[in-house]
Amino acid sequence: MDRRLLEDKARELGFCAFGIAPADAAPASAARLREWLDRGAHGSMIWMEETAERRARPTSLWPDVRSVIALGMSYAPAADPLALAEHPDRGRISVYAQGGDYHDTVKKALKHLARWMVAQVPSDPSTGSGHSLKVFVDTAPVMEKPLAEAAGLGWQGKHTNLVSREDGSWLFLGAIFTTLELEPDSPHAPRCGSCTRCLDACPTNAFPAPFQIDARRCISYLTIEHKGPIPNELRTAIGNRIYGCDDCLAVCPWNRFAQAARANAAFAPRAELTAPALADLLALDDAGFRQVFSGSPIKRIGRGRMVRNAAIAAGNSGLPDLIPPLQKLVEDEDPVVAEAAVWALERLR
Template sequence: MAKKELRARKLTDFVRAEAAALGFDLCRITTPDSIPLAPERLREFLANGFHGTMGWMEETEERRANPKTLWGDVRSVVMVGLNYGPDEDPRDILGKPDKAAISVYARNRDYHDIIKGRLKEIATRFAARAGEDVKVFVDTAPVMEKPLAEAAGLGWQGKHTNLVSRTHGAWLFLGSMFTTAELCLDEAERDHCGSCRACLDACPTNAFPAPYKLDARRCISYLTIEHKGPIPFEFRQMIGNRIYGCDDCLAACPWNKFAASASEMKLQAREDLKEPSIAFLLTLDDAAFRTFFSGSPVKRIGRNRFVRNVLVAAGNSGDAGFIDQCKALAQDASPDVRGMAVWALSRLMDRPSFNAYAAARPPEDDSDVLEEWLIAGV
């Protein structure tokens, strides 16, 4: 074996061992030029407006489409995966209208911080061993992690556009380490979806215009996390009690049943985030929200957007026990909260009671909230 090849093999073995020691379930390697189709697919996604109000995707298009643009010196891309598969079917909570469904990935500490911390440990030791430069990225950077993960062999992008692994199903956090070192490469994974369309059929809002294409504007994850202002009326009932994200397409994937057991270092969900009560979540002011969701990715959307989501769930619950809480929130300082409280009340109160309540309401000057009163028929 040539000296160059031997060095690449030793460094590859080293980085894999480090990744395993820090709890990563998968570690594969590819090159920065391994995703030639990604730029065109991204361009089509943006041209169709499927990104909604996520303007940062347009702003970072060039860097996102080509890893070399992000860092010209990179020779190898190390992709890691961390299993976060739930111990139960996350869709079970959808039949409990008094409870709130929080996406599985957000039921513990922010995975960005955890994975980036572990990757930095690997990068530090790898750089010292290899004498090469390294950079680590986790989701928030303009890196197309799913196509790179597919090219590296971690899995393939399923018809729901998320990564699917033959050993861990649809539940993988991804991270990447770019390096100037030349490493041994893995083979890309091929598509194993076949004729299955379980993920597409599971979507409550028909967010997939075609297999392998996602219109984020119809996606509950986008609507409850990225979307600002009132949630479009047509989607409110479809959201049900999903207050942060949506796991339906992931949970429907048949490959989940073949998933290997997770490592002991898998993130464990907080018990109080598995089935939090809507009644409790409606009580959160800004300080209580920040405290309750400290360290959680939920915290990033802010209290007002979060309570807006909870009010949608309350309105869909059919439970008149939420009326008093919704009335209190109809006086909230946030127009997003006031507006959604109006919608919730219009669904929870009988018509005569709602009309009487509306007649005695205080003056309102926010256009979005006034629109909600019009939608409610007042």
């Protein structure tokens, strides 16, 4: 397959980053994953442990794979994502979740590219054999970041996320596994140097060391993946973050090269998700939650976790105006929500 045509087609479909990795890429990352799991740093994300062996390398997941096409879509923001810290009556939502659900957009483009590849390399009429492909976006046991590094898209920074010289820390990743033998790209060398801005910026000290993260202290984990009460000692540091946290990404110096113009239009921020009022979030019932967050990746956490997060942000706000909506939640049917409301009221009083 002509690599130039493949890359051109990928860019036509909205991918701004493209690279190819061999099927045996990233075994060192598999060892780091095992160590991370053994420390319990994955918290309650049990699926990480259950799928560790399949994550080890592409061939562990699909023995027939010969090449991995790593792709990235930009969601670089036009505005400073840290600016909302100055508005305690508003909730801060991670940049990646302010627009359409990236799963839908990236997977649709990957499937389109896969169909195009099949058309470009038809089956051999003499044997009836062709090539096979599988597409992955974040929902399968695939180590997208190490594979993207192996394919030359960027490198895993000290905050453990991928960093690109062209798009900074603002890339959604996807992968196509194929039985085609494609010429691999060279892995990208790390370029963090002595910089520790991402580590220093973390509000909850979730990085025990460079290139290591303890999910149990990470605000993204606590506000999205964690189902129960958020540990009291971490609540104040959460501030007004109600879904995810961009601090370690936003301070990366490589973001100065990222251009909002390269961002896929599907990820353009929706007005109601850019800085929602905490009072409105505290008043959400199940139907209201589904309506507000329809078409957003936020919808998967459900009303309970969102209102829990909003209650903690309200407790950190110092705003007495949020006492009335919090009082209504003290008897909430979700005990986690009710407990967060009681905590917030004690803070505000």
